Amino acid sequence: MPEPLLSVRDFSVVYDVDPPVEAVKNVTLELQRGEILGLAGESGCGKTTLAYGVQRLLRVPAVITSGSVTFHDSSGTAIDVNSLGAEEMRRFRWNKVSMVFQGAMNALNPVTTIGAQLDDVFLVHRPELSRRERRSACEELLEIVAVGRDRTRSYPHELSGGMRQRVMIAMALALRPQLMVMDEPTTALDVLVQREILRKISQLRHEFGFSVIFITHDLPLLLEISDRIAVMRDGTIIELASAREIWERPQHEYTKTLLASFPRLTGERGVLVR
Amino acid sequence: MTTLEFQNVSKRYRVRGAAPMLALEGVSFTLHDRETIALVGQSGSGKSTIAKILTQLEIPTSGSVLLDGKPIPRRGKGLRSYRQTLRMVFQDPFASLNPYHSIRYNIERPLRLDNVVPKAETEEEVRRLLDRVQLDVNAVIDRRPHELSGGQRQRVAIARALASRPALLVADEPVSMLDVSIRLGVLNLLSDLQREEGLGLLYITHDLATARHFSDEIMVLHHGRVVEHGPADEVILNPQHEYTRELRAASPDPEKHFASVPGTNEGGAA
Numbered sequence: 001m002p003e004p005l006l007s008v009r010d011f012s013v014v015y016d017v018d019p020p021v022e023a024v025k026n027v028t029l030e031l032q033r034g035e036i037l038g039l040a041g042e043s044g045c046g047k048t049t050l051a052y053g054v055q056r057l058l059r060v061p062a063v064i065t066s067g068s069v070t071f072h073d074s075s076g077t078a079i080d081v082n083s084l085g086a087e088e089m090r091r092f093r094w095n096k097v098s099m100v101f102q103g104a105m106n107a108l109n110p111v112t113t114i115g116a117q118l119d120d121v122f123l124v125h126r127p128e129l130s131r132r133e134r135r136s137a138c139e140e141l142l143e144i145v146a147v148g149r150d151r152t153r154s155y156p157h158e159l160s161g162g163m164r165q166r167v168m169i170a171m172a173l174a175l176r177p178q179l180m181v182m183d184e185p186t187t188a189l190d191v192l193v194q195r196e197i198l199r200k201i202s203q204l205r206h207e208f209g210f211s212v213i214f215i216t217h218d219l220p221l222l223l224e225i226s227d228r229i230a231v232m233r234d235g236t237i238i239e240l241a242s243a244r245e246i247w248e249r250p251q252h253e254y255t256k257t258l259l260a261s262f263p264r265l266t267g268e269r270g271v272l273v274r
Numbered sequence: 275m276t277t278l279e280f281q282n283v284s285k286r287y288r289v290r291g292a293a294p295m296l297a298l299e300g301v302s303f304t305l306h307d308r309e310t311i312a313l314v315g316q317s318g319s320g321k322s323t324i325a326k327i328l329t330q331l332e333i334p335t336s337g338s339v340l341l342d343g344k345p346i347p348r349r350g351k352g353l354r355s356y357r358q359t360l361r362m363v364f365q366d367p368f369a370s371l372n373p374y375h376s377i378r379y380n381i382e383r384p385l386r387l388d389n390v391v392p393k394a395e396t397e398e399e400v401r402r403l404l405d406r407v408q409l410d411v412n413a414v415i416d417r418r419p420h421e422l423s424g425g426q427r428q429r430v431a432i433a434r435a436l437a438s439r440p441a442l443l444v445a446d447e448p449v450s451m452l453d454v455s456i457r458l459g460v461l462n463l464l465s466d467l468q469r470e471e472g473l474g475l476l477y478i479t480h481d482l483a484t485a486r487h488f489s490d491e492i493m494v495l496h497h498g499r500v501v502e503h504g505p506a507d508e509v510i511l512n513p514q515h516e517y518t519r520e521l522r523a524a525s526p527d528p529e530k531h532f533a534s535v536p537g538t539n540e541g542g543a544a
Contacts, residue, residue, distance in 0.1 A: 042455035161317070190316040190480045195524035217454040220483075220526035247528050261458045263487040265527040266511060 004072055005178060005211050006031040006054065011067030013046075013053045016060075023049040025235040026066070031179070033072075036205065036212040038226030038243070040219055040258065046235040047215050048102075051181050055097050056081060056089060071096060074178055094125060098172035100165075102183040107168055108156040114167050115152030118142070121174045141170040145200060162193035166200065176208060183215045198225055220262050223247050231255050276307045276342060276359065276441035276474060278328075283337035285323050285498075297323040298498045300337070307441045307474040310465075312485035312506065314521065315495035321478045323498075325446045328476070329362050358388050361435040363464075365447040367427035371419040377404070377430055378415045384437040403433040407463060425456040432464065442474040450479070461488055482525045486510045494518045 008031075013024040023046045031037055039047040052058050054069045069081040073096065084092055101107045109117055118138040122129055129137070139149035145166040147159075156164055165185060172180050182201070186194040202225065205212060216222055222229055222243070229246045231239045231254065239252045250256045285298040298320045305311055313321050326332040327339060330346060330353060339346055341360075347353045364370040371380050381400045385391060391399045404411045407429040419427055428448060435443060445464060449457040465488050468475045479485050485492050485506065492509040494502040494517065502515040513519045 043453040191482070191521060191524040192316050218526070219454075220528050223528040224526050224531045244532055247532055258455075261455065263458075263483040264529060265483040265486065265522070265525050267529050 002032040002035075004030050005033040005035075006072070007068075007070040008054055009068045009070075011050070011053065011069065012065045013049050013058065014063050014065050016063050023062070023235055024053060027235075027237055029230065029237065029240070031211055031213065032227075033178070034205070034209050034211055035227045036214055036225055038222035038229040039213060039215045039232060040217065040222050040229055041232035042217060042258075045232045047232050048183055049235075050232070051183060051213055051215055054081065055093060055099070055181065056084075057093075057099075071179075091125070094121065094177065095175050096177055097179045097181065098175065098177040100168050100172045100180065100182040100185045102185075102187070108164060110156050113153050113155055114142075114159070115154075118152075118167075118171055118174065121171060125175055137174070141174055142167070144173065144204070145170040160193075161189055162196060165189065165193075165197055169197075169200065169204070173204065173208070177210060179211045179213070181213045181215070184217075185214075186221070187216065187218070194221070201225070219258055220265075231258065277340075278305045278360070278442055278474065279340040279343075280304070280324075280327075281338045281340065283327065283334045283339060285320075285327065285332060286335045296498055298327075298334070301495075301498070301500055302337075303493060303500065303503065305442060305474045305476055308472045309491070310468055310475040310477060310489040312477045312479060312489035312492045313495060314479055314482060314485050314492060316480060316521070319495040320498040321480075321495055322446060324495075325362065325444050325476075325478060328360060328444050330356065354388075358438045359440055360442040360444065361438060361440040363428070363431050363435050363443065363445040363448050366451050367424055367431050368419075368451070370431055371427060371434075373419050376416055376418055377422070380419070380430065381434050381437055384434060388438045390438060399437075403437055404430070406436065406467070407433045409433070423456075424452050425460060428452060428460055429463065432460075432467070436467065436471070440473070442476070443468070444476045444478070446478045447480075448477075449484075450481075457484075464488070482510060482521060494521070 008027060008029040011024060011027045012022065015021040015023055027050060039051065041047050049058065049062065053064060071079040071081055073079055079092065108114065115138055118141060119134050122134040122137055138152060142149050142151055147163050147166050147170065159167065186197050189197065201212065214222065214226060223246065226243045228240065228242050230237045231252065233254050239246065239250070239255050246255060250259055280301055280303050283298055283301045284296070287295045287297055289295050301324065303311070313324060315321050323332065327334055341356060346356050378400055381403055382396055385396050385399055400415065401411050404415060409426060409429050414422060414426065422430065448464065449460050452460060461484060464475070467473065477485065477489055489506050491504065492506045493500055494509065494515065496517045502509055502513065502518045509518060510522060513522055
C-alpha cells in the first residue's frame, strides 16, 4: 500500500511584479514514500517555482497565495510546512528535505575544500557531534557516492564535473532526508557521466528509501528514471501518470507534442514535429 | 564543389610540468559540401580541438588540412578567404554576439569585411539573412543581443555565419545551451539551410539521437582517435566499436527502456 510523504493541496505562487505573474496555479499533488516523481515542462512553466515553493525557498517577489503543503514524517507526525516558524523551518530543511541545485558545477564554494563544506552541514544541524565523528561522517558520505574519502582535502576545481555533482548529492544525503529535490542535476554533464549519476541516484534511493522530485526538461531521461511524471505547463499540472502511461498513452495534446520533439535514438527516423 | 580534408592530423598540447597531452591522434576524414557529418564523443574526446584546427585557431602538430587539395594558408588574404569559405556557429549564443552592437551591426560586419554585396545593398542583405533564419526582421534588427531569447540569438549567430556565403559550416554544440522545447526548431532550421544552400555541415555534439537524425554520417571520437565512422543509422543501430556501444547504452532511450521492463513500472536507471 503506497504511503504518502508529501501532500500538496491547491498550491499557488504569484510573482508580485507588475503585472503579477501566476507561476504556479492551484497545484494538487501527492508524492509517495520512496517514489521518484519527474517534473517535466519547458522553461518558465513553473516547475522550479513549485519545487522551491513546497520547501518555502522562494524569495520576494514570490508570494504563496493559496494552498497547503503537508509533510508526513516517518515518525508518524504530519508537518504543516506553511505554519513552521523560522527556527523550525531551518531545522526542517536539509533534515527532512534536501536539495541538489541546478548547475552543481558552480554550487560548491571554490575557496574551501569539499571536506569543509560537508563538515558545515553537520556543524549546523548536528552540533552534538564531535570533530572526529563529523570527519568520519564526511568520509563515509564521500565513499557512498564513490568520490573516495581521500578527496576530503580537495578543492572543487580539482574535481571533474561528475565528481562535483556527486559531492552535491553526498551533501544532500548527509542528514538522511526523506525527500531530495533535484533540479536539473545532470544537465551540464555528458551522457556517460550522466548515466553514472543516474545509476547512483537509483541505487541510493533503494538503499536509503528517500523520495525524489526530479526536475528536468529532458523527457527521455525522465521517462527512464521516474516512477511517475507530472507534465507542467503555464503553472498547472496538465498530466500526471506513471512513466509508462505517459510514454504509451499520453492523454494531453501538449504531452504528445513534448514527446514528439525528441529525436528517437533507435526508433524510426523522422518522427519529429515540425 | 568544395572538399575539406583532414589527413592524419595529430595535435599535441604541451603541459607544464607534465607529459604532453595528445588531444588528437591520426584523425582523417573528408567533408564535402551538401553533406552533414556529426562528430560525437564525450567531454575531452577532442571534438573542440578539431573545430579549432578547422578554423585555424590551432595548428596541427602533424598531418595536414587541405581545402580542395591545397593546404590552408597560415596568414594574410589566403587565410581570410579560407575563413570566408568555412564559418562557425558557437555553442554559447550569449557570448558569441557582440553585446554593444545592434543585431543589424552584428550581421553587417561580415558583409562589409568580406565584400559580399555592394555597400548600397547591405541593409537589404541583412534583412534577407534575418528572414532566412525565420526571425521577425522588424522586431529584432534594431535590438541588442541581450534583448533576445537564447533561441533568437542562436538564429542571429546562424545568419551571421551565412552572411559570408560559406560552403562549409561548423556547428559546435549549437543547441546544447538552449531550452529543450526550442532545440528542435533550431536544428530543423540548420538542417533546412544545409540542404537548401548546399552547405557542408560538421555538427559537433554529444547527443547521439540528434546526431542520427540530422546527419548523413557519424564519426565517433574517443581519446583523440576516430574509433568509428560510417552512415548515421549504421553507427547507431549497429555499432561496431565498444566505445560507441557504451555511448549508445548511456543515452536515454525510452523505447528500449520500456521494452526491457514489461508490465511493471519500476523506475530504475540501473
